[in-house]
Amino acid sequence: MPRLLRPRPPVHRLRQVTAAALVCLALVLALRPPPPATGVAAGPPTVPVTVAAADLPAGTVLTPADLAVVPLPAGTAPAGVAAAPDGLDGRVLAAPVRAGEPVTDVRVVGPGLWSAVPEGLVAAPVRLADLAVATLLRAGDRVDVLATTAGGDGGGGGPPAVEVVAGDALVVTAGPAGDDPGGSGDGGLLVLAVPTATAQQLAAAGTAGSLTVTLGRP
Incomplete structure (x- = not known):
């Protein structure tokens, strides 16, 4: 005698349909591509800064080819930096700069440079006898600035006399060295930060004899 199957309750059928629907939904969500990015997270604000495009020695007359503009995070740019190269075109470097180094007002000859002179001192120009120094x-x-003068009565009758006329003087800028073929007069020229009385002694010593320097720790 054939066995009769008992019909399943509707609740059981509903559970099967629901389970199948959930499986299909999970597959759809897994295979769906990610939504496109709506935007890029903004980084910290930056400011334009003019930097040296290559290693530049002291005495370089700056041109646009010597300079570049890079963005730096706001708050990290040094004081006195130029936002564009235009204001530095034709200015003379008072000190050497490395490639990528910001060119500030104290790196070029001008009022900003003199602000590097400590309070109570003056800027004294000194021309060295040995330009290579x-x-x-x-x-x-x-x-230390050394002055050499003729010995004896100044007529060369004795050995030269050497004396220190400025000790531990701060170099504010060193001009380009060389034999100065163009006659610009910049060869061997230094600018030192010294007391007023020392500046007077340097001027007198430079007139009476020749000057040279010895280097100490900065």
Whole structure:
């Protein structure tokens, strides 16, 4: 005698349909591509800063080819920096700069440079007898200035006399060294930060004899 199957209750059928629907929904969600990005997260604000495009020695007359503009995070740019190269075109570097280094007002000859002179001191120009010595000096160096004069009564009757006329003087800027073929007069020229009385002694010593320097720790 054939066995009769008992019909399943509707609740059981509903559960099967619901389970199948959930499986299909999960597959659809898994295979769906991610939504496109609506935007890029904004980074910290930046400011334009003019930097050296290559290593530049002291005495370089700046041109647009020597400079570049890069963005730096706001708040990290040094004071006195130029936002565009236009204001630096034709200015003379008072100290060497490395490629990528911001060119600030104290790096070029001008009022900003003189602000590097400590309070109570004056900026005294000094021309060295040995022009090659200037190539060894950088802004921030400390030097002793030596004056050499003829011995005896000044007629060359004795050995030269050497004396220190400025000790531990701060180098504010070192001009380009060389034999100055163009006659610009910049060869071997230093600007030192010294007391007023020392500046007077340097001027007198430079007139009476020749000057050179020895280097100390900056």
